[in-house]
Amino acid sequence: MSRRTALSAIAGTLAGFTATGHAQTGTDWPNQAVRYINLFPPGGATDTLSRIYCAKMSEIVGQQFVVENRSGSGGVVGTDAIAKSRPDGYTIGLSSIASQSIAPTLYANLPYNAAQDFTYISGLWQLPNLVVVNNDLPVRTVPELIALLKANPGKYAYGSSGAGTTPHLSGELLKQMAGLDVLHVPYRGGAPALLDLIGGRVQLIMDNIPGLLPSARDGKIRALAVTSPQRSPVVPDLPTMAEFLPGFEMTSWGAVCGPAGLPQPVVERLSAFSKRALENPDLIRGYRELGATPWWTTPDALVAFRAQEEARLAPVIRASGARVE
Known part of the structure; x- marks a missing residue:
């Protein structure tokens, strides 16, 4: 075997090992x-x-x-x-x-x-999103929410934790499927959006359940639905958005x-x-x-x-x- 061939063989063997000296076959992982x-x-x-x-x-x-x-x-x-x-x-x-x-x-x-x-x-x-509204909004169901937003184009706003997030896209899907004109207000995270919802600066949020459920249970905001195809075992009494807008899922x-x-x-x-x-x-x-x-x-x-x-x-x-x- 030539010196070059021998060195190539050694290099090939070493390439099959990680920095810790274990073969990268994965059979001994981890x-x-x-x-x-x-x-x-x-x-x-x-x-x-x-x-x-x-x-x-x-x-x-x-x-x-x-x-x-x-x-x-x-x-x-x-x-x-x-x-x-x-x-x-x-x-x-x-x-x-x-x-x-x-x-x-x-x-x-x-x-x-x-x-x-x-x-x-x-x-x-x-993890589905929870659909919640400000307590002062005169709605208690998704159909009532849609009717109110449709009757008042451009008047109300929904908050999200930022553009391109599932809270944002939940709002956009609602607008597209129900034909609504609602303003999107992006925030730097779900917490400041929730504070403005409670304060009435936005009227609607659709964010992950863990961030909204405590405030909903404390009566600070009103929960209307979840965005998953099936009802959530965490809030089984809440309907899904798809029960009113077939095909809605986020x-x-x-x-x-x-x-x-x-x-x-x-x-x-x-x-x-x-x-x-x-x-x-x-x-x-x-x-x-x-x-x-x-x-x-x-x-x-x-x-x-x-x-x-x-x-x-x-x-x-x-x-x-x-x-x-």
Whole structure:
């Protein structure tokens, strides 16, 4: 064997190992801590749901799943970090409706390709929005709300946690399906939007259940419906928007993904461990307390679902005029 051939063989062998010296086949994964990148700041619903999942995964797998918050640009910053990480299974993270199915239409220059730059593992949760109004608004049902807004074009406003979010798109979908003229007021997060709703500066919000339900239960705002196709077990007495506007659906979701090229054994083990975690009674209880439903999928089903969501939401985003250059 020539010296050059020998060096090439050594280089090829070394390429099959990670920095820690373990073969990248994934058959022994995980043999060290796993980093999970969350796309949003600490303390929010996605952060809490992610930590519940990671805690259960740590318990099942026997290695720590450590949450790292990498927020910014509606999840784009953290998602790009996942895409550019080493494909060895030791960096995974949150795949969300915002980053993977809304961003491809919303952003003119996205630093990643949602269809090509990731290995999709499993769904984690589905989380509907709650439709709430200011207490002074003279409506108690969705039909009454639609009638009031239709009779007063341009008079009322709905708030959201920012352009391109599911609260924003929920409002746009309502406008498009019911033929309404309602002003959109974007805020830097759900909390300031809620404060202005209580104060009467906006009259309507459709945001994730965890952020709105405590105020609704305290009587500070009035809840009318949920935006999921089925009623929520957290608020079973509330109807769905689809009961009045057939086909109305706007459900936030979270899934777990890694960079493109994860070894198949890692994908299979991550999928199987995730299924065990999502079927655990403690996790189910923790998710439902936040209004979320555990949601396991196969990797192939998640790939198809993400693409379907992008196609479904693209016309709503374009019609809204929202665009990030």
